[in-house]
Amino acid sequence: MELLSVSEMTCADALAVEGGGDSFALMQRAGQAVAAAAQTLAPSGDIVVVAGRGNNGGDGFIAAADLAARGRNVAVTLLCKPETLTGDAARAAKEWRGPLLPFTPESLGRPALIIDALFGAGLDREVKGEPRAMIEAINASGASVLAVDLPSGVNGNSGEAMGVAVNATRTVTFFRKKPGHLLLPGRVHCGETRVADIGIPPRVLDVIHPKTFENIPEWWRGHFPVPGIAGHKYGRGHAVVMSGGMAETGAARLAARAALRAGAGLVTVASPRDALAVNAAALTAVMVREIGTAVDFAAYLEDDRLNACVIGPGAGIGLRTRDMALTALSGPRAVVLDADALTSFADMPQTLFDAIASQPGAQAVLTPHEGEFARLFASLAGRDHALSKLERARLAAQESHAVVLIKGADTVVASPDGRASIAENAPPWLATAGAGDVLSGMIGGMLAQRVPAFEAASIAVWMHGEAARRFGPGLIAEDLADVLPNVFRDLYRRFGVVL
Ligand SMILES: NC(=O)C1=CN([C@@H]2O[C@H](COP(=O)(O)OP(=O)(O)OC[C@H]3O[C@@H](n4cnc5c(N)ncnc54)[C@H](OP(=O)(O)O)[C@@H]3O)[C@@H](O)[C@H]2O)[C@@H](O)CC1
């Protein structure tokens, strides 16, 4: 579940070899894993391997030789002259005794399967000229495509397509996935990604200390809150969700209900007087409390059982929301700031970041979508082209001292300490009105149960995606919280919790 950057993967490779391994043996196992995947993807028919000049191409030559030995009809087309290859790639090419075709789109013919071994981790610039024409021909071929390590053209760190990229049916990568397998558009180019063990010992990770993780339950299970049999509702915390005025109360109620479903012991909607009646009429298990001003809010928050606040959904943009957020941040409690609460600080982000930095035991989570991110972190958003979503989230977390969650189909959560997670389980139909309000409530619910901010946000993101996946198309935000009990039940089972 660790994700390795391209340089971390090079380091893993070097450490494995240093510990008595053999780099060519790694390439052989990589090539064999590709051949095995090719056999399942296309059990019959012709195969063309498109090879580049580096070790990705080397993997391709090994796969070609392995498949030919299994009786498959294989040809290789190589980007450069074989005599210009060096190192392991040159050695791998020598193992190939079958046909070597000219590097032209016509050489592809009409195979059942194309193995894309043009560029992998070594891609370092935009793809142009002959390789570009070849990638376009692969994509137009109609054949199944198996990508070696990464679809050629996809940047392993950012998931960006560098000019053009192969659309693979399946991708086989080695040892651990890279961020580019999860971040968009890389994930779409990969098709289904499988990880092959090529004999790199997992202990190399103790030296590398990866800080990027695939957001899956096996990674956060140690922080997943399971209420004890002798527990008390106050043991699971009390979340407060700030409501907007009379016309905008729905978002806060969505968040409050989600916080309760996510496991908070108690949830209160703090409501201005004009919205009190409408909030009270629409809520049952969630409590309602009149809070008009930041002074009222500060007095209410003196009760230290109120350990998590959610401010933003439907809160309204402006001074009142800003004051409420700063009030929440002035004490030792976890705070989720979403939507309007983020936009309310667009002109004075430093005021917000200073308040977070001075918060005792700071556990703040900011949950911007791309537009809100651009407003709050204008300096980072200005460098959009140079920075990946992962880098932007990390830099924003450093700058704001908060956990920063950038939403999307590849939601990234980053902690000020440098750790980050990437989720890939959100279905397209999760992009629906109010889904963000539910997410902020779920994070609040996890925080109320004293899950640390980075893990609270990551767990909520995964469960939110999973709930949407289970419900299926047609989902509206109201449905999400009601699917959560099923998601919990299965997580308990997966973690061996006795119900
Ligand atoms: N690490 C490991 O543990 C293991 C790694 N393994 C495998 O090695 C792969 C990495 O190999 P790699 O480093 O040789 O780079 P690779 O992706 O083959 O690129 C080759 C060359 O392409 C060039 N080039 C770059 N961009 C370009 C562009 N836009 N347009 C045109 N040319 C461009 C550039 O050369 P240049 O032209 O700059 O001289 C670059 O050096 C990895 O993905 C995996 O498959 C496995 O064997 C098992 C163990």
Ligand SMILES: [K+]
């Ligand atoms: K490739």
